[in-house]
Amino acid sequence: SQTIHQWPATLVQPVGSPLSLECTVEGTSNPNLYWYRQAAGRGLQLLFYSVGIGQISSEVPQNLSASRPQDRQFILSSKKLLLSDSGFYLCAYDRELNYGYTFGSGTRLTVV
Amino acid sequence: KNEVEQSPQNLTAQEGEFITINCSYSVGISALHWLQQHPGGGIVSLFMLSSGKKKHGRLIATINIQEKHSSLHITASHPRDSAVYICAVNAFPFGNEKLTFGTGTRLTIIP
Numbered sequence: 001s002q003t004i005h006q007w008p009a010t011l012v013q014p015v016g017s018p019l020s021l022e023c024t025v026e027g028t029s030n031p032n033l034y035w036y037r038q039a040a041g042r043g044l045q046l047l048f049y050s051v052g053i054g055q056i057s058s059e060v061p062q063n064l065s066a067s068r069p070q071d072r073q074f075i076l077s078s079k080k081l082l083l084s085d086s087g088f089y090l091c092a093y094d095r096e097l098n099y100g101y102t103f104g105s106g107t108r109l110t111v112v
Numbered sequence: 113k114n115e116v117e118q119s120p121q122n123l124t125a126q127e128g129e130f131i132t133i134n135c136s137y138s139v140g141i142s143a144l145h146w147l148q149q150h151p152g153g154g155i156v157s158l159f160m161l162s163s164g165k166k167k168h169g170r171l172i173a174t175i176n177i178q179e180k181h182s183s184l185h186i187t188a189s190h191p192r193d194s195a196v197y198i199c200a201v202n203a204f205p206f207g208n209e210k211l212t213f214g215t216g217t218r219l220t221i222i223p
Contacts, residue, residue, distance in 0.1 A: 038153070044198070044213045059210070088153050100145060100160035101211070106153045
């Protein structure tokens with residue numbers, strides 16, 4: 001069966017520290033992968049998406065970057081976190097349009 | 113004006129009531145999604161629609177492409193249905209690489 005794993009579930013990091021959030025998918029190949037952020041009281045915002053290994057598209061300019069070193073692995077990173085990076089980060093995948101999206105359980109990041 | 117609008121923003125109802133959440137969009141779409149976000153933040157995809165109507169258990173989703181409108185109905189609502197329901201669309205010219213989200217409807221079902 002297809003599953004998506006995202007970790008850690010919660011993270012508290014100081015301003016200026018680096019960040020690495022990892023997302024892996026099982027049970028499917030060549031998925032489209034997504035990173036979303038939900039700031040407190042706000043809607044979901046697409047940060048990055050990837051249609052294949054090494055292929056990353058960024059939706060908004062920001063302090064974050066994404067990488068896809070393997071087909072089913074998607075990593076969200078930052079070299080130096082800002083207070084404004086706090087939020088709820090969700091990884092998601094879809095195989096193709098007709099199958100819809102599957103979301104990870106999310107990472108709640110608090111930058112202090 | 114947001115491309116995807118939901119109403120109401122907040123909805124409180126008694127257990128057993130019939131619930132309707134509405135979604136209107138202003139762009140051409142290839143698909144519309146209804147998502148459920150629980151208090152912990154996790155999101156579950158409920159429906160993906162491109163036309164007509166879909167039913168899953170007590171949940172029914174409809175879409176009218178001409179009117180650019182979709183509704184999510186919950187029959188015999190239960191406290192466990194309490195969540196934020198989010199409408200999202202795959203808007204042209206983008207494919208499935210981009211979802212445009214509504215701001216969500218917070219549903220609270222009182223026992």
